[in-house]
Amino acid sequence: MFKAPATFTARLCILRPSLRRTQCASMMVQNASTKANLSHEERTATEPRGDGLHVVRVDRVTAVNDNIRTFKLAIEDTRNGIDFLPGQWLDVHVPSIKKAGGFTVTSSPREAIPATSTEKPFLELAIQKSPDNPPAAWFWQPAETITGARLNVRIGGSFVWPPPGLVKESIKRVVFIAGGVGINPLMSMISYIGQQRDSLEQVRLLYATKLPSTNPERTEILFLPRILDFFCEPRTSSQDLKGHLELFVTGAHNKTSRSDKDVSGLLNLPPPEPEADATVKVYQGRIDESALSRAVGDPETQSSSVFYVCGPPHMTDSIVQHLRNKENVASEQVLCEKWW
Numbered sequence: 315m316f317k318a319p320a321t322f323t324a325r326l327c328i329l330r331p332s333l334r335r336t337q338c339a340s341m342m343v344q345n346a347s348t349k350a351n352l353s354h355e356e357r358t359a360t361e362p363r364g365d366g367l368h369v370v371r372v373d374r375v376t377a378v379n380d381n382i383r384t385f386k387l388a389i390e391d392t393r394n395g396i397d398f399l400p401g402q403w404l405d406v407h408v409p410s411i412k413k414a415g416g417f418t419v420t421s422s423p424r425e426a427i428p429a430t431s432t433e434k435p436f437l438e439l440a441i442q443k444s445p446d447n448p449p450a451a452w453f454w455q456p457a458e459t460i461t462g463a464r465l466n467v468r469i470g471g472s473f474v475w476p477p478p479g480l481v482k483e484s485i486k487r488v489v490f491i492a493g494g495v496g497i498n499p500l501m502s503m504i505s506y507i508g509q510q511r512d513s514l515e516q517v518r519l520l521y522a523t524k525l526p527s528t529n530p531e532r533t534e535i536l537f538l539p540r541i542l543d544f545f546c547e548p549r550t551s552s553q554d555l556k557g558h559l560e561l562f563v564t565g566a567h568n569k570t571s572r573s574d575k576d577v578s579g580l581l582n583l584p585p586p587e588p589e590a591d592a593t594v595k596v597y598q599g600r601i602d603e604s605a606l607s608r609a610v611g612d613p614e615t616q617s618s619s620v621f622y623v624c625g626p627p628h629m630t631d632s633i634v635q636h637l638r639n640k641e642n643v644a645s646e647q648v649l650c651e652k653w654w
Contacts, residue, residue: 415449493625
């Protein structure tokens with residue numbers, strides 16, 4: 315069972331160096347070279363963690379593109395599954411490597427708890443190629459080498475949905491902002507929200523990513539098909555939830571910093587179903603102040619919103635500062651996690 319400490323609050327940022335994490339207060343400054351010498355478990359020593367280890371088995375390996383793979387980890391305890399919160403990560407103990415790696419769970423908690431006797435609970439990870447990170451490098455061996463391998467994992471982390479320290483019923487709108495594999499924890503949250511029946515009225519996602527090739531398939535962009543399903547498919551009648559997806563792409567096409575011109579034709583994305591009550595747009599360039607202003611909304615909207623930011627340190631820092639400078643956005647409404 316996952317246990318959070320009594321001092322658990324929403325005012326923390328999580329740093330994710332080389333797919334490993336460390337906790338910091340929002341204004342804490344630490345020496346980068348010192349942090350580089352710490353293992354994942356040392357970096358996250360003060361983070362909340364589960365009581366024990368769970369056994370999982372590598373069930374399926376899927377290549378998203380040349381640099382990212384997803385992994386389906388079957389949970390050995392098929393009766394009880396594994397309990398966790400959307401956005402949390404795993405301590406992953408892989409064979410022949412002494413120190414655990416840290417990887418975010420990208421699937422919803424619902425997939426990890428069997429609802430019926432025939433359902434097989436699982437966890438999903440998305441891991442970027444990182445030869446200098448031994449646990450990540452283990453996952454990038456040939457798929458046939460690691461399929462079937464059993465691993466010990468432990469749940470941990472405080473970058474979660476719903477946001478700690480806030481009354482969930484007061485939140486009418488959530489804005490997710492992701493850069494690259496920073497989409498990982500947000501994907502777990504988005505999937506979980508899509509399965510729930512709560513008081514949310516709007517979900518907005520700003521997702522910045524580098525195109526993996528000149529003419530990419532949408533399946534080559536991490537989680538894009540799943541994201542499109544969430545935003546483009548009609549809702550059930552009991553979930554009146556509006557969706558807004560803005561995808562910001564760099565790399566293979568013309569380099570530009572503009573984010574005010576919709577270029578959805580680049581990826582040949584399907585339009586949302588009329589009943590979906592959603593908008594989907596694609597922009598060339600990075601997320602800039604114009605895009606953030608659209609996402610933040612008017613003062614009344616801001617006060618009932620919560621913002622999750624996950625991406626490279628410089629991007630995350632600048633966006634968090636932009637959000638916290640808004641008069642109607644309290645610091646506990648802005649949660650962030652960093653990676654590099």
